[in-house]
Amino acid sequence: MKNKLLAYLVPTRCVGIQSDRAAVGCATRRVDTAFPRGAWEREILLLLGLALLTTTVQAETVFVSLEKDNALAIVDPIDGKLIKTVPIGQRPRGIALSSDNKFLFVATSDDNTIRMLDAETLKELAKLPSGKDPETFALSPNGEKLYVSNEDDSMVTVIDVASKKAVHEIKVGVEPEGITVSPDNQWLISASETTNMVHWIDTKTNTIVENTLVDPRPRAVNFTADSQQLWVTSEMAGTVMVLDAKTKQPVKTIKLEVEGVTFDKIQPVGVVIDKERKHAYIALGPANRVAVINAQTYAIEKVLLVGQRVWNLAFSPDQKRLYTTNGTSNDISIIDLDTQTVTKSVGVGTYPWGVAVKP
Amino acid sequence: MSFLHYWRAMSGIVGRELWRFVTQRERFISALVRPLVWLFVFAAGFRAALGLAISPPYETYILYEVYITPGLCGMIQLFNGMQSSLSMVYDREMGSMRTLLVCPLPRWFLLLSKLLAGTAVSVLQVYVFLAIARAYDINIPLMGYGYVLPALLLSGLMLGALGLLLSSFIKQLENFAGVMNFVIFPMFFMSTALYPLWKIKESSALLYNLAQYNPFSQAVELTRFALYGQFNLHACIYTLIAFIVFMTAAIIGYNPSKGMMMKKKGGE
Numbered sequence: 166m167k168n169k170l171l172a173y174l175v176p177t178r179c180v181g182i183q184s185d186r187a188a189v190g191c192a193t194r195r196v197d198t199a200f201p202r203g204a205w206e207r208e209i210l211l212l213l214g215l216a217l218l219t220t221t222v223q224a225e226t227v228f229v230s231l232e233k234d235n236a237l238a239i240v241d242p243i244d245g246k247l248i249k250t251v252p253i254g255q256r257p258r259g260i261a262l263s264s265d266n267k268f269l270f271v272a273t274s275d276d277n278t279i280r281m282l283d284a285e286t287l288k289e290l291a292k293l294p295s296g297k298d299p300e301t302f303a304l305s306p307n308g309e310k311l312y313v314s315n316e317d318d319s320m321v322t323v324i325d326v327a328s329k330k331a332v333h334e335i336k337v338g339v340e341p342e343g344i345t346v347s348p349d350n351q352w353l354i355s356a357s358e359t360t361n362m363v364h365w366i367d368t369k370t371n372t373i374v375e376n377t378l379v380d381p382r383p384r385a386v387n388f389t390a391d392s393q394q395l396w397v398t399s400e401m402a403g404t405v406m407v408l409d410a411k412t413k414q415p416v417k418t419i420k421l422e423v424e425g426v427t428f429d430k431i432q433p434v435g436v437v438i439d440k441e442r443k444h445a446y447i448a449l450g451p452a453n454r455v456a457v458i459n460a461q462t463y464a465i466e467k468v469l470l471v472g473q474r475v476w477n478l479a480f481s482p483d484q485k486r487l488y489t490t491n492g493t494s495n496d497i498s499i500i501d502l503d504t505q506t507v508t509k510s511v512g513v514g515t516y517p518w519g520v521a522v523k524p
Numbered sequence: 525m526s527f528l529h530y531w532r533a534m535s536g537i538v539g540r541e542l543w544r545f546v547t548q549r550e551r552f553i554s555a556l557v558r559p560l561v562w563l564f565v566f567a568a569g570f571r572a573a574l575g576l577a578i579s580p581p582y583e584t585y586i587l588y589e590v591y592i593t594p595g596l597c598g599m600i601q602l603f604n605g606m607q608s609s610l611s612m613v614y615d616r617e618m619g620s621m622r623t624l625l626v627c628p629l630p631r632w633f634l635l636l637s638k639l640l641a642g643t644a645v646s647v648l649q650v651y652v653f654l655a656i657a658r659a660y661d662i663n664i665p666l667m668g669y670g671y672v673l674p675a676l677l678l679s680g681l682m683l684g685a686l687g688l689l690l691s692s693f694i695k696q697l698e699n700f701a702g703v704m705n706f707v708i709f710p711m712f713f714m715s716t717a718l719y720p721l722w723k724i725k726e727s728s729a730l731l732y733n734l735a736q737y738n739p740f741s742q743a744v745e746l747t748r749f750a751l752y753g754q755f756n757l758h759a760c761i762y763t764l765i766a767f768i769v770f771m772t773a774a775i776i777g778y779n780p781s782k783g784m785m786m787k788k789k790g791g792e
Binding site: 506507 | 578584
């Protein structure tokens with residue numbers, strides 16, 4: 166009893182759970198304070214819980230590759246909780262789900278392979294011949310082909326998912342990184358970081374049809390849902406270019422600027438555009454922010470503060486939420502897209518890199 | 525003594541204070557300008573200072589201006605508490621205090637009414653401040669504006685009681701500068717209003733302890749948690765105890781036979 170009373174009277178001490186040195190030279194710290202909760206509060210929480218149970222909340226699972234932990238984090242984004250972490254292989258980075266959500270692919274770079282897992286049981290089904298040091302890859306919309314960027318060899322490896330064999334190699338520019346397939350399965354896009362080029366590859370013939378020069382160090386590429394536009398982020402220029410899929414020429418170059426953040430910290434990486442092409446979201450790397458772009462007017466509407474070195478982005482299946490991987494603060498941020506606010510940041514493990522969402 | 529009698533006295537005191545506040549436009553504006561300058565100028569300079577940390581009740585990264593907002597609510601109430609104490613000293617010098625204290629009602633009740641009057645004014649000021657902060661894109665969940673009311677009442681009472689206690693010590697209006705230097709500034713700066721506890725701990729263990737036991741910190745934390753729909757029991761109990769202690773001391777202080785009034789005779 167005495168102890169209990171003391172616990173109320175003596176302020177609870179803050180406990181630093183984790184600390185990390187950031188790329189920008191600042192110390193990261195997550196502080197948790199355990200404040201005792203009152204009985205009435207517990208009751209309210211219980212009632213809220215019941216209310217939540219009665220409304221149909223679509224459960225979804227977020228998979229996050231942890232580059233330094235050699236593991237996969239599995240997060241319940243509705244509760245905002247890390248469910249578990251499972252070992253996966255050396256240096257996992259690129260991660261994607263098949264369109265039927267049955268298979269999960271993870272590029273384990275230091276194992277020089279892409280692992281194919283059962284998305285339910287997470288059991289490994291196969292190791293795909295990705296070539297050396299796979300980082301990013303893209304799946305064709307029908308799930309038949311998997312395209313891998315081979316940075317060191319300046320080429321793209323085409324893997325047939327059914328036979329699990331590399332069936333083709335396409336020579337591209339120096340240091341290919343960003344890779345994507347248009348939703349209509351017509352174009353495979355590979356962006357070369359050093360050549361500063363976007364290569365338009367015909368998926369039927371596996372040959373480059375056209376090259377488009379883009380701003381320095383293109384990182385990520387992504388199509389709009391209607392396959393009419395290709396958005397390309399340039400890490401060094403701090404821009405995002407919108408290319409027209411017909412002319413293959415830029416229609417707009419958006420200079421990304423954040424009030425109070427120096428230019429050198431704005432290094433855009435991941436880019437996603439919603440189905441209706443209303444908004445595009447761009448991860449700004451060490452600027453620790455996600456830019457919300459009006460995809461019609463190309464104006465920066467809002468900038469949202471997330472964790473450090475925000476890298477990749479993924480929508481929830483209903484596109485009501487956006488998940489970001491924050492590399493150096495070791496967490497993911499959950500953004501509510503109706504209100505366009507960051508609701509929670511969840512610690513997942515060391516160096517979260519890629520993110521995939523299963524309904 | 526009927527209930528109606530008590531009610532009339534209390535509504536008279538609270539009404540006088542509110543009326544005084546509304547008619548003194550300069551006071552209303554200056555009470556608002558102070559926290560707004562902190563928010564627009566001071567906080568803007570430190571915008572990213574807390575961008576790299578998460579501490580409850582926040583669940584994600586926040587800008588400094590979001591962090592400082594509950595602290596500025598506390599600042600409003602702290603200054604208002606002191607302002608009330610200042611007006612008590614003024615009332616004493618002008619003689620209206622004597623009129624109040626000869627009222628045939630218990631002294632504690634009169635002081636409590638005076639306190640409630642001050643708190644009502646401070647709560648009003650905080651809500652106006654929060655409305656302006658919202659326009660400045662400091663978005664607090666809508667429910668938070670409701671939850672914060674009881675927290676503001678308690679913290680306003682506590683800080684007002686401190687003001688009352690101080691006013692029982694102060695002989696003359698001129699001595700108020702001392703209150704500024706020795707009470708308001710140390711209380712405000714050695715608290716969690718401007719920086720979270722873990723940040724203070726990084727610089728000095730002594731400051732950390734001072735901030736932790738500073739009742740103003742607890743009042744600010746109570747407000748901070750309430751704004752985000754959370755109840756901080758520890759801060760609530762701490763603030764409540766501080767209120768009871770200050771109030772009791774103030775009632776004793778205003779007792780002519782026991783308290784500070786005896787010592788002050790020469791000054792009046």
